[in-house]
Amino acid sequence: MSDTQMHETIRALYEGVFDAEAWQRSLGALCQASGSVHAALVVLDTVHERVLVNQVVNQVPEEVAAYHEYYEAIDPALPFAPRMAVGSWYIDSRELGAYAMRQSPFYGEFFRQFGLSSLMACLVERKPHYEVFLSLQRPQGRDHYSPEDARALDWVIPHVRNAIALRDRTHQVSALAHASSQLMERLPFGVIVFQDDGKALLTNSIGEAWVRRLLPAVSIETSAAAMSATGLRQEEWRLSRPFAEALRAVSDPANPQPAQALRAVDGAGRQAQIILLPLPPAHHLAIDWQRPTVMVAIHEPGIAPVTLPAVLRDLYGLTPAETRLAMQLSSGIGLPEACELIGIRRETGRTQLKAIFTKTATGTQAQLAHLLTRLGVRG
Template sequence: MNQASMHGVIRGLYEGILDPGAWQHSLRALTEMAGTAHASMMVWDTVRDQVTVNEIVNPVEELFSTYENDFQAVDPAKAFAPRLVPGAWYIDARDLGPHAMARHPFYCDFFNRFELRSYVACLVERQPHYEVYFSMQRALSQEAFSGEDTRALDWVIPHMRSAIAMRDRTLGLSTLAALSARLLERLAFAVAVYTPDRRMLLANTAGERWARRLDPAGKTGDWHLSRGFADMLQAACNPGRPVAAQAARATDASGAQAQVLVLPLPPTHILASHWQQPAAVVVVHEADAPSILLETVLRDLYALTPAETRLATRLATGEGLPDASRQLRIRHETARTQLKSIFLKTGCGSQAQLTHLLSRLAATLEGN
């Protein structure tokens, strides 16, 4: 086994994050290295006790459909699987033994019918509800697998695990982005998510249109902001002390106006955790556009609970905490506890700062 072949296999696994053909090429190369008849990735749904075979090398449709439909339930490897840790191998000739293999219906009625003698399976990934295995099979004309065979392939398993994790993460991000884009399109206002260097991560159609107005790539635009857009993004994305809320007025030559609100994306938000970098949410409310509810924005952007949202909206009107708790008919101590949670979620450090954030937000959303 030469280094060039090994590097080719590893490269194909990582390229397979986006290109299934590259992953298949790596599996095929592994079968050639190990001298096997077939190879596949197998997913065991441990809740429904159902094994699905996919990404097959040298596929024989009847072989794998017969396994899934009739013989996966009596696969002797299942009895050994709970003892495995990720990276460990099940080797039938070693774990089950040649005598048991000769009598077992899995081999007598299934494997031998398809001229197969032996197989191995490595636990690549174990999750709460499913497990992923890399499996190889050898023909009747070949020797049964041994520990030496699997040790010769141990180097590839960590790369499989990493590539699978990266592929799952990429798929999750793609799904999240597609879902977020569909939801954003339903909003009646422009919204976009930016990095500190003004790179747009996500936006609805209205947000993309405003991106050219807010940041015209060094050119003079038709719209002018009362504050520098780049400075607002930098302040919102400051990892040490992000500015809780900033507002600017946008005007064009014809006198049309819009309110631009820049908010830091909370570090606990799912988008922030996926992108793993500071980001800012930019909301643009045009003067003639329908208003949106402050309560909805507080819930969606800052994950405030209904009770916290009710308190926050009372504070946005300028009420103090004692008056707000009295109007909401809650104890002052309860209101203080809720306020501390609101501080934590919005990044504010005082009631004055929170009131400033909420008043700016309410004014922008109402188009004032």
């Protein structure tokens, strides 16, 4: 395989993170380089003890069906899988030998029926519940695979492993983003996630209308979308102080503050409350870890008041037990008294308080009490 072919094969693997067809090109190149007729990514489900074909080049549906219906149970390669190390190869002519291959119905019936002669497979990745193999098969009339054939493909295994990991991570992030979007849309108030420079990273439909009202310098497209969503003009709302000033204050790493609060009043005298909450870098909505990120919650008139437990649960991810402790501490009592009122041990209370500090980006009970007071919602 030439350097150009190797580079194309690697590039197609990483393109396959988003485009499964790109993996077909990469596997096809490996087929050609190794004199194989089939190449596949095979997943061995170690819980249910079954084999799943994830990607395959030159797939023959009848071959796959026959394998699952009967020949999987007598596949002589499967007993070797638990003993393999990640990155190592199974080579049938080495592990079984030519005599055993001739005597095996797997080769005499199954392989002969579909014009195959030899198989080798590399353990690419091992997870608690499954294993991933790169599997190649040679046609009849070709020599059996040898260790030299496996060594000639060793260079591609780290790239296959990295591409699989990137694709899995991409799918996880996509699923998390979808779940977060659904959760935000269910909230009865506007939510916007801002960077410290005023860039809106994420918003629900209620919060979208407020992006331009809070920072008039955002794009015209955002403003048009906001007004079309509400039918209101952003000039109808006046803020108690400039939003940019509050955003700078709450996202200043040199002088961290648990929260900032503003009031907005429209021409009819209606009031909306705007709460700015700094997000710790590990928060699931802190999208860009390189910059301070701020969550903005807008409580508009006419919407049922939001309870403090709901805010702590939905915006900060506090558990019910952590919420109960935070509510007790918001009244100004100390941790020992709060633990006694709730009926928990002090060690448990200290563990829960540590989790509360981490999730709310506070470091002391005074900061936590200040945050809860500034939230300005009904307890």
